[in-house]
Amino acid sequence: MPNMNPKKIPMPQQAPDVRNKNFEEVEQGYTNDMAVEEAKRCLDCKHKPCVSGCPVNVRIPEFIGEIVKGNFENAYQIIKDTNALPAVCGRVCPQENQCEKLCVRGFKGESVAIGRLERFAADYHMANSDEVIEKPASNGIKVAVIGSGPAGLTCAGDLAKLGYDVTVFEAFHVAGGVLMYGIPQFRLPKEIVQREIDSLKVLGVRIETNSVVGKLVSVDELMREEGFKAVFIGSGAGLPAFMGIEGENLCGVYSSNEFLTRINLMKAYRFPDYETPIRVGKRVAVVGGGNVAMDAARCAKRLGAEEVYIIYRRSEEEMPARREEVHHAKEEGIVFKLLTNPTRILGKDGWVNGIECVEMTLGEPDESGRRRPQEKAGSEHVLDVETVIIAIGQTPNPLIKDTTPELEVNRRGGLVVDEKTGLTSKAGVYAGGDAVTGAATVILAMGAGKTAAAAIDQYLKENY
Amino acid sequence: MFRIAKKRALNPQVTLMEIEAPRIAKKVKPGQFIMLRIDEFGERIPLTVADFDVGAGTVTIIFQKVGKTTMALGELSEGSFILDFAGPLGVPTHLKGYKHAAVIGGGLGTAIAYPQAKALHRMGASVDVVAGFRSKDLIILEDEVRAISDHTYITTDDGSNGSKGFVTDVLKSLIEQGNHYDVVIAIGPLVMMRAVSNLTKAYGIKTIVSLNTTMIDGTGMCGGCRVTVGGEIKFACVDGPDFDGHLVDFDEAIMRSQMYKASEREALDRHQCRLEGKQDA
Numbered sequence: 001m002p003n004m005n006p007k008k009i010p011m012p013q014q015a016p017d018v019r020n021k022n023f024e025e026v027e028q029g030y031t032n033d034m035a036v037e038e039a040k041r042c043l044d045c046k047h048k049p050c051v052s053g054c055p056v057n058v059r060i061p062e063f064i065g066e067i068v069k070g071n072f073e074n075a076y077q078i079i080k081d082t083n084a085l086p087a088v089c090g091r092v093c094p095q096e097n098q099c100e101k102l103c104v105r106g107f108k109g110e111s112v113a114i115g116r117l118e119r120f121a122a123d124y125h126m127a128n129s130d131e132v133i134e135k136p137a138s139n140g141i142k143v144a145v146i147g148s149g150p151a152g153l154t155c156a157g158d159l160a161k162l163g164y165d166v167t168v169f170e171a172f173h174v175a176g177g178v179l180m181y182g183i184p185q186f187r188l189p190k191e192i193v194q195r196e197i198d199s200l201k202v203l204g205v206r207i208e209t210n211s212v213v214g215k216l217v218s219v220d221e222l223m224r225e226e227g228f229k230a231v232f233i234g235s236g237a238g239l240p241a242f243m244g245i246e247g248e249n250l251c252g253v254y255s256s257n258e259f260l261t262r263i264n265l266m267k268a269y270r271f272p273d274y275e276t277p278i279r280v281g282k283r284v285a286v287v288g289g290g291n292v293a294m295d296a297a298r299c300a301k302r303l304g305a306e307e308v309y310i311i312y313r314r315s316e317e318e319m320p321a322r323r324e325e326v327h328h329a330k331e332e333g334i335v336f337k338l339l340t341n342p343t344r345i346l347g348k349d350g351w352v353n354g355i356e357c358v359e360m361t362l363g364e365p366d367e368s369g370r371r372r373p374q375e376k377a378g379s380e381h382v383l384d385v386e387t388v389i390i391a392i393g394q395t396p397n398p399l400i401k402d403t404t405p406e407l408e409v410n411r412r413g414g415l416v417v418d419e420k421t422g423l424t425s426k427a428g429v430y431a432g433g434d435a436v437t438g439a440a441t442v443i444l445a446m447g448a449g450k451t452a453a454a455a456i457d458q459y460l461k462e463n464y
Numbered sequence: 465m466f467r468i469a470k471k472r473a474l475n476p477q478v479t480l481m482e483i484e485a486p487r488i489a490k491k492v493k494p495g496q497f498i499m500l501r502i503d504e505f506g507e508r509i510p511l512t513v514a515d516f517d518v519g520a521g522t523v524t525i526i527f528q529k530v531g532k533t534t535m536a537l538g539e540l541s542e543g544s545f546i547l548d549f550a551g552p553l554g555v556p557t558h559l560k561g562y563k564h565a566a567v568i569g570g571g572l573g574t575a576i577a578y579p580q581a582k583a584l585h586r587m588g589a590s591v592d593v594v595a596g597f598r599s600k601d602l603i604i605l606e607d608e609v610r611a612i613s614d615h616t617y618i619t620t621d622d623g624s625n626g627s628k629g630f631v632t633d634v635l636k637s638l639i640e641q642g643n644h645y646d647v648v649i650a651i652g653p654l655v656m657m658r659a660v661s662n663l664t665k666a667y668g669i670k671t672i673v674s675l676n677t678t679m680i681d682g683t684g685m686c687g688g689c690r691v692t693v694g695g696e697i698k699f700a701c702v703d704g705p706d707f708d709g710h711l712v713d714f715d716e717a718i719m720r721s722q723m724y725k726a727s728e729r730e731a732l733d734r735h736q737c738r739l740e741g742k743q744d745a
Contacts, residue, residue: 173501173548216487216550217491240685248697249697250719251720257685257686261686266508275505277727279727350720397683399702
């Protein structure tokens with residue numbers, strides 16, 4: 001009999017006033033018993049609506065069925081079959097907009113906690129499996145993957161399993177892309193990302209760090225001089241957007257990219273043991289309403305800020321961040337200034353000392369379907385802050401397209417690709433993830449990496 | 465891992481290293497920079513490439529021991545390794561089409577100005593080099609500079625080499641004497657580049673400066689290196705490091721360079737404590 005409890009089994013987590021002072025993982029995962037209890041809430045629907053909501057089509061009812069039976073390793077293998085990074089996705093996927101959104105249990109209560117169960121199976125595997133990954137026989141055909149974020153890692157893994165000789169080029173000194181520099185430790189422990197990368201290396205994937213494609217070597221040179229028969233570009237959306245308002249260059253103003261990279265990649269939260277510094281004032285304003293804004297605000301709190309504001313120009317309903325992240329941020333004491341928009345950043349002697357904002361009201365829906373925010377006249381007010389973090393989005397980095405003339409880009413700087421294959425305007429060159437879409441989600445990038453890997457395989461089989 | 469093939473002290477504070485990085489050596493051009501990280505705990509710092517040797521596969525960096533990272537780098541011996549070394553980054557200096565150039569180096573900036581002077585000289589331009597140092601003991605690369613320039617003027621703040629004054633004093637008198645320059649390249653501390661730019665603006669001489677700002681990645685990702693140039697925000701890492709000196713908002717750049725002074729001090733003090741602790745043990 002299924003468990004008909006309308007609520008998900010809650011996941012143990014650190015108490016808000018404890019966790020907002022440390023960088024340990026907030027959510028601590030289900031125990032075996034909790035996982036089985038939660039798995040029993042699945043009705044094993046014949047039409048499997050959840051699967052169609054998953055960008056990589058994880059066979060959800062099937063893996064949950066294995067958890068019910070206590071076959072946790074089997075559950076993991078089923079997920080792994082279509083999802084290269086289960087431990088990552090179980091933690092950072094926006095399930096409420098994907099698989100869980102379509103779950104039948106969600107109509108009269110809460111959906112099955114698919115994400116938590118995915119995470120459980122992946123963590124179980126990491127802790128208990130003695131599986132030895134075997135390196136597939138090589139077919140000797142070289143493929144280059146540019147960028148080692150979720151799109152690149154997925155594409156590299158799939159191609160390596162098919163026997164291709166895959167080299168991943170990463171600009172930073174460690175692989176992982178946004179999983180390493182962007183998403184904080186307390187949401188996605190870096191050790192987990194590292195294990196996924198290590199398992200790719202076992203498959204034979206070579207990772208060349210410190211390799212800035214477009215500068216050190218061009219796509220053309222990789223293909224012409226270094227013998228790569230196909231290239232996948234998964235270089236992400238690395239270019240931070242600023243608002244173009246007065247005071248943005250004052251000391252104490254960060255892009256979210258810089259703020260998070262200092263903390264996550266360079267481990268500034270462990271300064272001075274790690275030597276990269278970060279400066280966080282007593283009062284911090286984070287501008288933006290996405291997951292990146294939530295991450296930045298929660299990091300600032302953990303680094304000792306007393307007051308942390310999220311400043312967002314629309315209402316909570318329009319916030320692009322995952323509901324769970326908004327909820328966590330509120331629990332941790334982040335103050336939400338909604339329907340508020342910054343007009344300038346104020347400073348003294350070169351340092352930030354305030355942010356001037358106006359109140360907004362929502363008008364008619366704009367082209368994104370969200371109601372357009374409009375300024376309320378005479379509503380200017382100043383929040384006293386010492387640090388401002390701009391988290392209003394990122395666009396693709398132009399380094400690669402600038403050095404590869406045949407690559408076509410759209411007006412937002414995204415590479416133009418055929419959606420079904422990821423093929424760019426240049427033969428043998430594929431792309432996916434944020435480099436194509438602009439900043440989106442880990443799982444969409446993984447889906448694109450997967451699609452491209454299949455297309456690259458097809459292309460190489462036909463041509464070599 | 466990148467091996468230190470050669471190490472040489474140019475003066476008590478400035479060290480030259482040739483780093484084995486054949487792929488970078490093959491690609492790098494004057495004006496570009498690299499990012500390095502010494503070890504797992506280290507900061508990523510940008511250093512402008514001072515020279516390179518495609519045959520030997522080496523890239524030369526010259527640095528002054530001013531902070532924790534450069535101090536620790538200076539302690540590494542020949543034959544040891546640097547963990548991370550990425551580049552070449554930034555846009556190479558546009559050197560084509562100039563016939564008469566004045567290349568101005570301030571202190572360590574002379575090391576960065578040197579490859580530009582050398583390239584201009586090779587391209588057939590007449591090159592006058594003006595290099596300024598605080599005192600005689602701090603003069604670097606004098607022979608190298610003399611070898612590739614038509615005239616070399618070395619000046620010291622305290623006059624200890626027999627020529628007292630700032631680089632701007634020398635440049636001003638050269639211009640006043642009727643020397644015609646179609647470009648001035650000025651590399652050194654921000655205040656020196658500001659002074660040179662203010663001077664040349666009055667004479668309408670095109671001036672290129674090289675900005676070595678704080679940065680994390682060096683590829684356009686963090687925006688920490690942003691500067692205002694001609695009223696627009698530019699990233700020193702991808703739009704520079706070279707900019708038109710007459711358009712750079714130097715006051716803002718100087719202000720922004722103060723952002724981490726306190727933390728840098730802390731890291732340096734801690735490093736020096738450890739060194740002294742080691743010596744005691």
